[in-house]
Amino acid sequence: MNCKEFRRTITDLLANSAAALPPLAAAHQQSCASCCEYYASETKLFSSISTELQSIVNAPIPPSLVPAVRTQLENVNAPSLVWATRWSFAIVAVIAVLLVSFAHTSFRAPFIATTTQTAESVPALSLSSGPASSPQPKKAHHPPGTKRELSTLSTSHADQVIVLPEERRAFAEFVAQIPQENQTAIALTHPAPALPDIPIEIASLNIDDLQWKPLDGTATQEQPKSTR
Amino acid sequence: MQELVLIQPGRTIEINTARGIAQSRLQREFESRLEECGPLAFRVAQGVLRNAADAEEVAQDALLRAYQKFDRLQDRTRFRSWLVRITFRLALDRWRSTKRRERRETEWAAPDLSQGSLSTEQLVASNAFREQLEKALEELPEKFRLVLILAAIHGYTLEEVASMLAVPLGTVKSRLFLGRKALAEKLR
DSSP states (O other), X not given: OOHHHHHHHHHHHHHTXXXXXXXXXXXXXXXXXXXXXXXXXXXXXXXXXXXXXXXXXXXXXXTTHHHHHHHHHXXXXXXXXXXXXXHHHHHHHHHHHHHHHHHHHHHHHHHHHHHHHHHHHXXXXXXXXXXXXXXXXXXXXXOTTXXXXXXXXXXXXXXXXXXXXXXXXXXXXXXXXXXXXXXHHHHHHSOOOOOOOOOOOOOOOOOOOOOOOOOTXXXXXOOOOOOO | OOOOOXXXXXXXXXXXXXXXXXXXXXXXXXHHHHHHHHXXXXXXXXXXXXXXXXXXXXXXXXXXXXXXXXXXXXXXXXXXXXXXXXXHXXXXXXXXXXXXXHHHHTSSSOOOOOOTTSOHHHXXXXXXXXXXXXXXXXXXXXXXXXXXXXXXXXXXXXXXXXXXXXXXXXXHHHHHHHHHHHHHHHHO
């Protein structure tokens, strides 16, 4: 066994907390003074490590530790109560979500029904002259600061217009006044006549001869102009 | 046919009473373990923090957390292992935050702990050895560190350490061997 092997063996032995040296290592230790010194220093190092670790870890237990924990146990929520609180919170949250969704659905349903009813009642108030036509969606006037909600036209229900309550009231007033203003009503309810597309020809205007004749009693010095 | 259920007014009181009994039983069971496991938690925290006041705080915190989740621990025989892990994690968190704070505060004046010119004997003899050891311990991987701490606690055999960590005895021995060797290399 050479010195390198001996030192490796010694380190492994001491790290493994082994007490006795193997015979080969013991023989080398007796023959090599530097390895003997190394062995002594390594033994001291490992024992110091163990001693220091034990002194760190096995510090005296503070006498207040267990009583303090016992005192705090009384104030801390018990495990079962903690879980009960959590479950009750979860149940309350689920109920709240269900209530909100139910309220949202029940609010929308009569709103759509009223709007549809208003849209259907418009032709009944239409004018006596001219054929009754379906009312065109009227672009509502929004007062400033009014949030426009639910006023989108559903693609699947193209004949239904969802409007705000104030818009509905304004539209009803407008419809009520229609019979009094006949011409306006006709203009509003009748679609514009479809005009055929007539091609427009743009040509230059040629004026070859322009004669200026003074009016009676006035004399001018202007000379004739040609405009192109 | 609809079944009618009779709701008894005293039912809530019974439930609360049963809950109170269960809670007090749980508390008694926990307190019976407190005598043994309180010091264990303190020593694990002390092994990481090396400060008795901090270790006590961490041990108390760990014990309270363990109590709050005590009913979720189905296998009560593993309580010690569970508590050791909670304490070790909390102690590491505390140690990291302390280190960050110290680094901020003493950034301008780094302590000179390097005493490379000293021999091993001189290091052992000097007071700096403990500081060197603590520094080397901090640099070890956590699994080696925990095994070294637990093995150093008086009264616990390696078999008990293995059962605490829920690892085989051979794993504990190998971690102990590698940890000690790494420490020696850093201190040499």
